[in-house]
Amino acid sequence: MEKRAPRLQFTKEERTDPVLKNSVRRVQKAAAKANRAQAIIPKKTVFKRQRVVDPATGKITTHLKFEDVDKKKPSKLTHAVRDAPGNAVLMQFHREIRQSEDENVGVKAAHKSEEAAETGGRLVRSDHRSHKLKPYRKSAKAEKRLDRANLGYLQKKAARDNPQPSGNPLAHWRQKRAVKKQYAAAKRTGQFAGSAGKAAGNTAKAAKAAARESKRAAAFVARHPNGFLIAAGVFLVLVLLLNVLSSSSVLLEGALSGVTASTYPSTDDAMLGAEAAYAQKEADLQDEIDHYEQRHGGCDEYHYNLDKIGHDPYVLISILTAWHGGEWTLDEVRGTLSMLFSQEYQLTQTVETETRYRTETHTVTDPDGTTHTETRQVPYTYTICNVKLHNEALSHLPISIMNEDQVGVYSMYMSTLGNRPDLFPSSAYPNASTAKKPTEYDIPPEAMADARFAAMMAEAKKYIGYPYVWGGSSPKTSFDCSGYVSWVINHSGWNVGRLGAQGLCDICTPVSPADAKPGDLVFFEHTYDTDGVSHVGIYVGNGMMLAAGDPIGYSNLNTSYWQSHFYTFGRLPNP
Structure with missing residues (x-):
């Protein structure tokens, strides 16, 4: 567990010093808030065995000493595993979308908007567990504020005791960095047991050393201006390179995390x-x-x-x-x-x-x-x-x-x-799934001019590439055909609840194929062993539909399969 920020104690001289009194007040205020935040962390009662030896008789007595200790912060691991499904599915989808972004500015813009929406969705999904973590987060935030206040005071005191040349910003920066480094080391080793004056004294040495190094550096720059410019240029290039490598490592770590979470862990x-x-x-x-x-x-x-x-x-x-x-x-x-x-x-x-x-x-x-x-x-x-x-x-x-x-x-x-597409090859396991990419299709711009249809597509396109899951009705579980259509229309203006294919058909007005338009629903029968309507999709025009197949994607209605099972088009009621 990260160490708590030290609670500095101040002398009367420090509290009344015109240079330090504002910093002292900020530290005291931050410490009070940190103490209040610490007090609301849930407690649990534990007992410890305490052995007492009577020196006269040598008799040993065992006492049970009850103590209240802070409960451990709930682990994030369970939630990471829980959220992994949706994230891994989205990762696969975005990976395929990014391949075409450079060729299509419209796709790129839509994709960025979509990723932002998905980020918001993940935040909403995580909200249900935030109440458990709230006391811990509040305490951690208060401790960080206290750390910043402490550091501000110590840097202010170091600047007072060891003033730097006003025209040398590098010297000021080195002094602040040295104090910050000394503060972190002292906090880690528990050297803040005394007063604020003693703590400041521990950082004063670092400030003085920084001042000496700054003077030496300034003198060197004055003697070798050209060499300094070259070194500065090399330094900037290295900073940029390291920044790129750091960003790449974060992306790689995220990708590897997603792959690991979606990989079968068993032998x-x-x-x-x-x-x-x-x-x-x-x-x-x-x-x-x-x-x-x-x-x-x-x-x-x-x-x-x-x-x-x-x-x-x-x-x-x-x-x-x-x-x-x-x-x-x-x-x-x-x-x-x-x-x-x-x-x-x-x-x-x-x-x-x-x-x-x-x-x-x-x-x-x-x-x-x-x-x-x-x-x-x-x-x-x-x-x-x-x-x-x-x-x-x-x-x-x-x-x-x-x-x-x-x-x-x-x-x-x-x-x-x-x-593991190699685990069950279709040659040896005829019923085994094979990885399938969704069919691509560009909806004509004139169809997107209809605001209601555009709203449907804005929601529907988020889930292209998701797997078909029988009974699924949300992004967390993925979707079946009726679950997908119900979700889309409920999030683009309607409020019909979770309906099956037949239920969706029942709320629609039948439309002839000649009169069907983008945004109508299209229904099929006998796609599996059941009576009545058995499949539903969203008609997007030009003989194409968007539906939950395997995976969610576009399908051509003019194929022999869909023609043989076609039932009717249906127009949704006004929202």
Whole structure:
């Protein structure tokens, strides 16, 4: 923990000195505020064991001594991990945007505005935890103010006791720097136990040494003016170079931090082992279905309604990593694998019974001894076994089993594939995700002339490149199709709440394709196994829409896929 600013004590002479009294007053005022800020930091009661030895008898007595101590400041690590998803997703998006900035001034300007908006969004997201840190921040700020006041007093006293030539700004600067350096060293080693006069005395030596060095430097400059100019030029070049390197290191550190946060932390053996274990469960399920009649015989007829068996291995590893909060081993996730499997797959059977009739022929002997045959309809019970396998889809589970923070982490890993596109090559894992870039499209300027549509696009474009997350409805979790459209329109003039695709369709007025205009919504059906409208996007004109696909981006409505699922255009009501 950083040392507190020293509380200087002043003599009567120091408090009344015309040169120092204002500085003394500032120090006393800053110290009072720092003490008040320190007093509101939450306390916790701890006890310490204290052993007391009676010198006469040698008997040892142990006492419990209770003390109130400051609680530790909450760590930032948890919040850094929590916020990493959205930040890593944004990092990937901005990286791609910057590649085209130099070619398009408009893109660059929009991008800068967008980054500013995202910065504001991150500040809003962090506001919920600021109340916990407020006492610590207030105290830290007060201590820094006291440090500045102390330093101001000591520099003022050093200037009084060791005046520098009025025409030599370099000497004044060296003196101030020397006092500041001595103050930091004395604070670090705890040398401020005495009065302010003693503290000032500790810095006086540094001030005098600085004065001597300034005089020597001035004399050297007077003797070698040309050499001084050359040295000054070299110094400025070095300062600029170091400044560039420092800025680059900060950018590099930020980039590496983002990459680290979005990279799967577990070992390859653990991740490949988890995928193999889950795949084995699916293989066992397939074997159960293949031999269902032999193992569950007794019915007359079997009907099968089976969803496809399979999963995306990147979804599995991203869920495990978000669920377990970081690195895990195969043994640690075996229970989670079973839980996920039971959530994804439900194999059920329903047995129906019917009364049916079959024709039976019987030989009947008449009273006179003759025989003949008779045909009869005999009832019997016929059983039909309906076997159903429902695959919920592994990617649908995060929103139902995780909290918002965990879904955000899952979203981050899916946006980067854990920075391991080599882990599950599609040749060996056909269902594995592949990194996809959003389709680029320039909306015509005449469309952006409509203020309402421009407001929609200002919000919608912020999230291009975000991954598709089933049930997602905010930048923190990322979005599904209806969550994305609901968010955009709720942040550009409307207030409709979180609606599904069908709900959005219900609030719109149907519009023919010939009359559709930018800002209308476009709806589709049967894009997955559900009744009614199943997908929605924002029409941007010229047969293009912006929607949450994989990832969020533009799509051409004239492709055979979208044409085969097209339902209608819809115009939103006035906000």
